[in-house]
Amino acid sequence: xxxxxxxxxxxxxxxxxxxxxxxxxxxxxxxxxxxxxxxxxxxxxxxxxxxxxxxxxxxxxxxxxxxxxxxxxxxxxxxxxxxxxxxxx
Numbered sequence: 001x002x003x004x005x006x007x008x009x010x011x012x013x014x015x016x017x018x019x020x021x022x023x024x025x026x027x028x029x030x031x032x033x034x035x036x037x038x039x040x041x042x043x044x045x046x047x048x049x050x051x052x053x054x055x056x057x058x059x060x061x062x063x064x065x066x067x068x069x070x071x072x073x074x075x076x077x078x079x080x081x082x083x084x085x086x087x088x089x
Contacts, residue, residue: 005033 009026016023 005029009033 009029012022012026012029014022016026
């Protein structure tokens, strides 16, 4: 979809040499793609407010998973570390 939009913008820019109104149409498409297209994912927005909320939620989920996993497997990790030290030492 992005590639088609990019091709359309280039074509409209090219037609702008025939009639400057096409340059206006290309500029409107560029503005619309950068202003409204970033909310649907794909790239980083310029100051999007929801990006931090998504980041915070993802970090909280990761922290919960890390705490849960580390508690469940702490003894196994210690055994594996001890075995590794014995093999090296």
